[in-house]
Amino acid sequence: MAQSDTFTRWSVIASGEGGGRIASQFFDRTENPGIDDRILVMNTNRADLRNTIDRLSDQIQSEQNENEMMESHALEFGSQQGAGNFFPNGEACAREDLDRIVNRIKDLSTADAFMHVATLGGGTGNGSIPYAIDQFKRGLDDLDDEGAAEEWMDSVIHTAFGVWPYYYENPQRHFNAVCGLSRLLRTEDDQQNADMVLLAANSHLDQEENGGSRHYDSINDAIITAIDLMIGAGRETRSVIDVKDYVTIPSQMDAYHFTPAVATELNGDVYELEYMLDQAAENTYVPMDIGTTSAAYAIVRAPEAMIEEDVISEPDVYGAFRDWTGKHGINVAGQASLTPKRGRGSDVDVLLLLGGFDLNPLLDHSWDEFEMLGDSLAGQSRGDSADLSKAELGRLVENLEAYVEQNAG
Ligand SMILES: Nc1nc2c(ncn2[C@@H]2O[C@H](COP(=O)(O)OP(=O)(O)OP(=O)(O)O)[C@@H](O)[C@H]2O)c(=O)[nH]1
Ligand SMILES: [Mg+2]
Known part of the structure; x- marks a missing residue:
């Protein structure tokens, strides 16, 4: 067996605009050991998706033209053209098109580990990624067509990278982020969801706090560098740390x-x-x-x-x-x-x-913003397809609070 066959094969699966921008930076490089070109960028909004892919094909010298890139690395899902910055809409779009999402992931060829990427302040990535992970780990039981999953998909390890909104962003973003972190960590019935949840906070990585897409570039670079080092450690014959090492003990510790x-x-x-x-x-x-x-x-x-x-x-x-x-x-x-x-x-x-560190320094401000909005958003339906009941919201809060408290020391 060639040595490269023994390494963990990663796929990067991004949803939403920011998630897509981060993932697309992988294309901007001459090689991606461990990932190759197993990258899928998803969005509910075709124009946003097109922008991501257009910027990409300008940057890279690829034999593929934009249309081919759209075919092989991009997927528009849901029937709504956007999630209106309300995460239940992003989830509803993913539920609607789960079979198409799974089929496209399958087309990337087999993988041992997924790196899911989403910003947590938005509605699309933040709504769809935690749902998709949960579905994968349940064996895709929302799918009508049972043949859609393949055997290798059962044993995939799901790591997720979530990006926290800027401190100064509006309460709705922080509301989304609190809910998104809860859903990445815990399922509805309070089981572990993603096998590992990696976090980065925009304000913490951008000391100038100006926002804007120029700053995103340097933040996104930092995120890519971390993922690169993490994946690289599983690729050489010296003291290999692989994804199983990262996830096994922390999961046992609920940390x-x-x-x-x-x-x-x-x-x-x-x-x-x-x-x-x-x-x-x-x-x-x-x-x-x-x-x-x-x-x-x-x-x-x-x-x-x-x-x-x-x-x-x-x-x-x-x-x-x-x-x-x-x-x-x-x-x-x-x-x-x-x-x-x-x-x-x-x-x-x-x-x-x-x-397993204390999450309160990250969460404090966001909880305050969340509380300002929590009740006003629950029980409401926004957009045509999704709503968020008070009971659902209550569960998200309880699940996150319990996890955070246990890790607060
Ligand atoms: N680090 C980083 N953060 C981003 C980037 N783009 C957007 N964000 C942050 O992500 C949040 C907005 O999420 P988007 O990614 O635009 O949302 P979406 O997933 O497309 O969902 P919608 O709300 O439906 O548009 C805000 O908190 C932004 O600060 C990016 O390229 N890098
Ligand atoms: Mg968007």
């Missing part, structure tokens, strides 16, 4: 939300590893207290030549990680890994995946 913390291009000839881990820890993707972390993975990526010449070794990385967790008083489930990148030089990249 499966994570944030990346990243530092790149650190001079590995000059800096100690422990210092590099500290640098990464200073750049978490959401506001959090490191001391509340209960699961952590460290991925150190260094040039091949540095590893061969023993400038940096696996025992160094394990030792530094142990010292680092000790220093922060974190008693964590975790693992460290050294992964090579091509070439010489001395640039080292570090990813910490920090999990």
Whole structure:
């Protein structure tokens, strides 16, 4: 078997405008080890979808023209042309077209793990992604056509990347985000939904807080860098950490939300590893207290030549990680890994995946905004196809509160 067959095969599945923009940045690169071109961008709105694909084909030198890209990597779903920034509409659209969504995912060819991507402030991605994950994990029982699922789909691991709205965005965005996080984490009957939920907050990654699409580009770059490091750790023969390692123990602990913390291009000839881990820890993707972390993975990526010449070794990385967790008083489930990148030089990249931390610093403001709106949105029907009952909303709140409380320490 060729070595590449032994690596985890990922598919990236994005829904909504922001999710689509993030996923489309994968096309903008010469290679995506682990993903190749298994990328699907979905939206309820054809014009938005077209924009994403148009920008893409301008950027990349692809043999595929725009129409072919639309055919192979894009899917319009639902009959509503948009979700009106109300997540139950996004969910209703996905329910309506679940069979088409599943068929398109199947067309990407088999995968071992999905990386689902959505912004949590919107209605389309945030409404559809948690629903789609739940459906996959239930064996797609909403589908009329039972033949639609294939065997490999049963064992796929579902990781999700959710983007928190800017602090200053309107209450409706924060309402969506609170509900979206609840639904990514928990099913309606309070079981685990996604196997791993990764979070990034726009305000935290964009200190200038101006919004606008220029800033999205740099935030989205940071998100792609984290995903890249995470996937890369499962691809080399040294101390491999693979997606099963990321999800198994945190799920057992009911502590499966994570944030990346990243530092790149650190001079590995000059800096100690422990210092590099500290640098990464200073750049978490959401506001959090490191001391509340209960699961952590460290991925150190260094040039091949540095590893061969023993400038940096696996025992160094394990030792530094142990010292680092000790220093922060974190008693964590975790693992460290050294992964090579091509070439010489001395640039080292570090990813910490920090999990099970106290979510309150991220949620505080959003809960306030949520409470302003919660009751006014429940019991109402907006748009033609979906509504949100008080009981449903109550469950979302209870499920999230219980999860957060348990992880608050
Ligand atoms: N990081 C990042 N955030 C984005 C991007 N685009 C939009 N957002 C954020 O996402 C939220 C809006 O969600 P959209 O992605 O536009 O919504 P949607 O999924 O298309 O759903 P609709 O509400 O139905 O349009 C806001 O909180 C924005 O700040 C992006 O490219 N990157
Ligand atoms: Mg949209």
